Amino acid sequence: MYCVKVAEVNKMCRDVVEIVFDRDLRGYPGQFVMLNVFGYEEIPLSLSSPKSLTVKGVGKTTKALLNSKKGDVFGVRGPFGRPFSLPSVDEKVYLVAGGIGIAPLNYLYQTLKDEFEVIAIHGIRCKDEIMYDYPEIATDDGSAGFKGNAVELFLRIADFEEKMRVYSCGPKPMLLNLYKAMKKRNLLDCLEISLENYMKCGIGICGSCVTECGKRVCKDGPVFKGIDIIF
Amino acid sequence: MLEVVISDLKLENPVILASGILGSKWSSLAKVAEFSGAIVAKSVGLNSREGYKNPVVLNQECSIVNAVGLASPGAKEFSKELEKLFKVTNKPLIVSLFAQSSEEFSSLPNYFPFASAFELNLSCPHAEKLGMAIGVDEKAVKDCIKAVKEVTDKPVFAKLTPNVTDITKIGIAAEKGGADAVVAVNTFKAISIDVVSRKPVLSNVKGGLSGKAIKPLALRCVWDLYEVLDIPIIGCGGISNWKDVVEFILAGAIAVQVGSAFYESYRAVEGIVKGLNDYLSYTGEKIEELVGLAHGGV
Structure with a gap:
């Protein structure tokens, strides 16, 4: 420490x-x-x-x-923990954040924005929860931006014909929706998700954050590739 | 080549997952079981215990200080979790038990009919009235093992604390109580202080030390126990590669437990077992032939 x-x-x-x-x-x-x-x-x-x-x-x-x-x-x-991997030069980058899940994606955005085409989406409950000025906003109550959630907005604006990389962090139901949408399109290998879990040691030994498929969120994650997660 | 037998427990290799490491969920136990000779689940008591608040673990150079505080969902709940393990692995599962008294100890084995063996935690250094509180007292150690032996036919191991004046006395007490093996050793009493906040780092203030730094200390405990005990010794403390295992075997252990090394890699055991296999292929020996060899001629 x-x-x-x-x-x-x-x-x-x-x-x-x-x-x-x-x-x-x-x-x-x-x-x-x-x-x-x-x-x-x-x-x-x-x-x-x-x-x-x-x-x-x-x-x-x-x-x-x-x-x-x-x-x-x-x-x-x-x-x-394992960080996000970098996209390939020919990939269009989408960031799909829910609530405070914007935190790790902001760092990724700042890292990628000058060299990649990055579309950031931030889903929140209402306009009072806007934190950054760059993402496309989706609000549950429609008080700002798109009325609906982040995944709905993503599906509306994403161009699935082009090569893409999707990074996401947020509440579990949102991640699950996004996972299903990507799986349906056979695009799980383009998806990276940052997971949360209760943690004690943070270094992969105590086992508190182990998922049902035996992965440690603190050490094997928190970023997982879509193909490596079983929801 | 790597097979060992401890009491009536047959292991395909001598490397066992130590208790408290990745042992709370069936999914991580299953993953570690793939390459281990056996796995020890996290210590469980009769009732649920929350454990201490974070920070409970501090990684530092060559060692880890922890005071998790025997967090456990309790025997009934944990039994349900461990049961799921048998859909995916047939490796021996050793269930580690903690309790405040011999009566409480003897109430626990019934919850785990699927266990291959039991390990009594007589050595956790940071929980009041539990673990080491019992493990420093020869009579209490003997009584607890005896009580558990009376209610189960499975092998019973005693995990010993190094925090005593003479570990051989505790080892002998365990043997007299009927232990089928001793596990030596649990963590060493330790503390860590942050120089900026000028306060102890762990929420419980005091904890136990594990990791590479304690290897020579643990090895000495195994050495001493081998000179006085007839029952097998399972070595534990700072083992992180195959050479460490060979050292413990030469000192008198029949098998070893690995814990903190998982900080370096989830596949810590896999690497160790491969290394052992290569070593013994080279020497053309069985691992059992090496037990205690370093004592010869001393």
Whole structure:
């Protein structure tokens, strides 16, 4: 474990903050760190850029993180896990994010946007949950962008005739829908999904995050290729 | 060449998955079972235990400190999970048990009729009244093993703690209690402190040390036990390659357990078994012929 200092905290929307550290954490898009919030718990969080984490206040520890400020110090283990793979030069890139699942995909977007054609889609409940200005927005209530979910919007705008690579992160029902849609089109080898699970060690030994097919989310993932997942 | 027999348990190779590693779910146990001689599930007690809050594991140079706190869903639930294993593997499953007393220990084997053997956790260094709390007391060790032997015909192993003045005394107590083998050793008492927050890193403050750093310490325990025991010894502590296994066998172990090495690779056991196979093909020996050889002439 080593310690990092907070350089700035950006409020992204009501209960989401981007915590930027004073140094690069030297990870790749899709990797996560075990963040030790002193006095609270140690939790896994995806990198949302080389030096930031984007956190939604859900539990006790993540809610405490909403109040973090410049100068705060956190313990870090990692970055850990398998990152997203890079697309081929002739592939069109789609990012399909649901809610706070945008965090790892933002890092991927920033990495790819200058060299690839990237279409980012962010599904949220309503316009108050908009976090970044670049993605196409899908809202459940239609208060901004497309009315519907991220997968519906993706299916509407995706060009399945062209070579593509689809990266996704978000709630399980959304991932399942996307998985089914890609499977139906025989395109599972173009899909990469970042999964979440309860984690303890983060380094592949305790077994807390093992899936039904025996894969460790922390070490064999969190990014899995569509063909390697059995939902 | 690699086959070993411990009590009446036949293993196709001597490399066993250690308890507490990838052992909570049938799916990961099944995966590790593919190349292992046997697998030990995560320790289970009568009732569910939540374990400690994160952070519970700290990886550092050459070692890992942990205090997971014997998190367990309890015997009834865990039995359902482990049962699923038998659809996919026929490797021996050793069920690791923890309890506060000999009575509680003897209530546990019935939940696991499918187990090939039981391992008594007399050595977890970070749970109050459990594990090591019993394992440092010769009489308690003897009583607990005796109690479990009375309710099962399966082999019963005692996993020993190195955190005692003389591990051979505990080993002898286990043998007297009727243990079919001892497993030596569990983690060493340890702690880690963060210099920035100036606080212990683990939520439980104190934990146990495993990984490469403890290998010579564990090896010495096996060496000492071999000189006093008649029952087989299963070596455990910091094993990460085939040479480590050969060292433990030469020191007197008949088999070994591997745990922290899974930090390096999910396929840790596969690599070790392949290495052992190559080594013995080269020397033309059976692994059983090597047990305790380093003691000769000393």
